[in-house]
Amino acid sequence: MNLQRIRTVIAKEWAEVFKNKLVLFTVGFLPLVFTALPLGILYATRGDPEQMASEMSDLPAQFMALCGDISASECMQVFILNQFLLLFMMMPLIIPISIAAYSIVGEKTTHSLEPLLATPISTVELLTAKSLAAAIPAVLATWLGFAIFVVGAPLVSTGPSVLRYILGPMWLLAVFGLGPLMAIMAVNFAIMVSSRVTDPRVAEQMAAVIIVPLLAIMFAQIGGLLVLNLTFMLIAAVVLLVADAALIVVGARLFQRETILTKWK
Amino acid sequence: MIHAEQLSKTFGDGPNAITAVDRLSLDVAEGEVFGFLGPNGAGKTTTVRMLTTLIGPSGGRATVNGLTLGRDDAAIRQSVGVLTETPGLYDRLSAERNLTIYARLYDVADVPGQVRKYLQMLGLWERRQDEAGSFSKGMRQKLALARALLHEPRVLFLDEPTSALDPEAAKLVRDFIEELRGAGRTIFMCTHNLDEADRLCDRIGIFKTRLIMVDSPANIRQQLYGRRVVVHLAQAAEGLAAEARALPFVKEVQAVDNKLVVTLDDPEANDPALVRRLVEAGAAIQFVGELRHSLEDVYLRLIEAQG
Ligand SMILES: Nc1ncnc2c1ncn2[C@@H]1O[C@H](COP(=O)(O)OP(=O)(O)OP(=O)(O)O)[C@@H](O)[C@H]1O
């Protein structure tokens, strides 16, 4: 692995892909919305504890158990936040898809992959560089959004346990552990999809099916079928780790000089 | 510098298999400019891609710059420069940035120095800050050429360097290739432009899936047609054709109006005797010259013979 070559390609990817307004929009705007939304909802549900207590009875039973001895209104907010944790997990899935789709399809349409492949760079270095170029901005944007959320949440929430909950092991594992794992998965998936199509928007749309499982989890939680907790996150982390390893193996096989030149049309 | 032995490439398998290159054996010497001529779909690009390690051969062996294909691939890529069929620039980045990226990928020691050198050499220095996407075709081709040279490769592969350029831009690129040749680089050049091959190349290979013939342009012409001398007369040529035909070294004579076209092997040795014989027979000779077959004639005849 030659780090200078990897750095060079990453810098090139960023210089090029961030000139694209659509990509810039996804990377910049999405985290903003996904961070502002939960803060806004927290603010709106700050309401008086009495009323909250009455609404508590609507919460799924499993969730009540999770709340333990925190106040009813805090528990309500924690429940709402659990939905929004999924937004933070969605960012590292959506952002890299957009970057990778434009990067790969763009190189295909301008035929710039061939001279690139004619340099001494190895295909592993190239794949690594392309993956990192898409994953790093996604992870950083997610973390930045989370940081803003952590700073903003105490200002708009009902009590201190809300912040304690956000900074608890489940959230931290989700944002700092699962986030990067999901970004890697999204990138590899997007590269595979992009290698088969000639329009970056089509690639984005096709690769977007990757968020379906996340949506399923979201609706399952709203419907009271499951509750996000630490155990769930740990299992998810292991599943993602295995899925990532598999995708990287398949991706590296697809990412051969000859395959790229002759089969990526 | 380039040595290929029975190099082959077949795409796909079973009944749909396409053999693009069939047992190509070839040697290109150091410092030589070699022209690779063939019609569309002949397998020229496929050959270049194999020799530059972009695709693997289905059979045969090759070495480039003493390095073995399939074993020293990264080293081969480091030691050759490639101008691909389409320039493939990063359109949103400046010309300078385009070159800087490649200089780094090739591990060039003095990146800004080399980038500057080639931007200046190709007359792009003033436009270095402009996006490559805003360049004309000729400028794009020159930028791609500069990109292939940044790491001072010993061997240069050029895939149709002047096709798609207008005559003026093509001439600029051609002049530049001439300059490179002076600098002692080995150049392997695919082209459709026979005139260009004739002028630039030391040897040419005529290729259509298989290598049909390799030699210097002059030798190929002679091998196929012999050489021809045209004699312009002050009178009708008809009556003198028999005189010329009677000479032992003359292969063929055609009389057209007041011109005699005589085919023979060695004009330098035979022309004096030919002229003497014609003058003795009463010919009033105005000019004597050599009639050259264009490489195009040769090429078309060879390709046609291939079917
Ligand atoms: N990836 C591929 N898959 C299948 N067939 C291919 C592939 N690449 C090239 N071929 C076939 O191999 C043959 C040679 O193609 P190649 O591009 O090498 O020709 P060429 O001499 O460069 O032609 P041109 O002058 O048009 O550039 C053609 O019949 C082409 O269809």
Ligand SMILES: [Mg+2]
């Ligand atoms: Mg070609």
